[in-house]
Amino acid sequence: MHNYLDFEKPVADLEGQILELKKIEAGENAVDVTEEIQRLEKRSRDALEDLYRKLTPWQKTQVARHADRPHCLDYIERIVTDFVPLAGDRYFAEDHAMITGFGRFDGQSVAIIGQEKGSDTQTRLKHNFGMARPEGYRKAVRVMEMAERFAIPVLTLVDTAGAYPGIGAEERGQAEAIARSIEACLNLKVPLVSLVIGEGGSGGAIAIATANEVLMMEHAIYNVIAPEAGASILYRDSTRARDVAQAMKMTAQDLKGFGIVDTIVEEPVGGAHRAPAAAIDAAAEAIRTALSELSGLSGPELRQARREKFLAIGRNL
Structure with missing residues (x-):
């Protein structure tokens, strides 16, 4: 069942x-x-x-958060071979919410950076529900810099409600770590492809999603703030999250129209949680196409195109 x-x-x-x-x-x-x-x-x-x-935006939010939806490690296990995880930011500690490492996709070396929510109580606690601390973003920067050094494309898998808002994280420079991660994305001279697989929450998501090609699963969401938090701020009533979700235009279809998302990856009928393997295979095909399109660009061209893409968002031309 x-x-x-x-x-x-x-x-x-x-x-x-x-x-x-x-x-x-x-x-x-x-x-x-x-x-x-x-x-x-x-x-x-x-x-x-x-x-x-x-589906309404609120229903899509529920689907994006479904406990059985495939997570970062599920994608890595199915589409990446010879995966070697890398741990630690070389400053403070290891962050288990942010998965990083190197492997092969279609035989090609790739750097993988992704947020893992966990699939049961034990793993959710271990991975902090996908909410990375500063050391997670600093680890991501370290892996991006290593990928550039060896001319290896970067693939990021986005799935987080947001960066961890705890006191310790703020004391260790959460905002600065996110900003440095965005900066590292923008400066990369190798192809960077990002896939929003579930929730793309605020700065915690864009820290690793400032990519040449932004892909998004059909029933994923990508927003500046969680609907419940937005309702608490706007209406002092978190139960109005349904109304906020409708107003925020955070579905893949809305974001494709705004030019924020480049490609929507179609999910099996009933959502990715009903047929995880088929959903991941569809995502792999979209990633394959994106990497192929970017392979002909030089390092400076990749960096310039990425910067122009994000500077153009929201502009009235």
């Missing part, structure tokens, strides 16, 4: 009926209910397609 979201109740009911019929079919007093199962499966598929064809 899937971990259903609130708005998926019609599908949950149908799939529950299918499960019960399959139990009857496999029981001691077996009854042939194949036709009824097939009829319900078609109704379930149609209902799921209909739901996901017209």
Whole structure:
């Protein structure tokens, strides 16, 4: 059984009926209910397609945060071979929210930087729910600089509600670390491709997403502040997050229209959490295309194009 979201109740009911019929079919007093199962499966598929064809921004937020959605390490495991993780920022400590290292994508060496949320209670605590501390961003900068030294393209996987806002993180220069990471992205003379796989939250996301090509999963979100936090600030009422999500224009489709996102990666019907392997394979194809398009540009051209891309965002020409 899937971990259903609130708005998926019609599908949950149908799939529950299918499960019960399959139990009857496999029981001691077996009854042939194949036709009824097939009829319900078609109704379930149609209902799921209909739901996901017209998701609201708040529903997309729920999908982007789904516990079963593939995370950074799932992507690395499926599309990167010979992955060698690198730890520590060489200043303070290791940050487990930020995954960094080198590996091969389609046989080509790549540097990988991504935010890992964790998939169960233990790993979520270990990875701090994907919220990096300053040392995470300083580690990212270290890996970017190493990638440039050896002329290796950089791939970043964005999935965070935001940078960690704790007192210790602020004391160690969270804002400065994020700014340095953005600066490192803008200065790179190697291809930089970024994929928003779940949540792209505020500076915590753009710190590693200031890329030549920004890709985004179909049901991911990318915003300046979480809807709940925005509702608390604007309305003093976090329960109005649904209204804020609608106003913020933070879906892949909205952002593609604004020129902030270059490519939307289509997800399987029902979201990436229903067919993680298919979703990751679709993302891999988009990454492959982006890297291929950037391979013909020189270092100075890559850097200039990246800078112009981000300077153009929001301008009224």
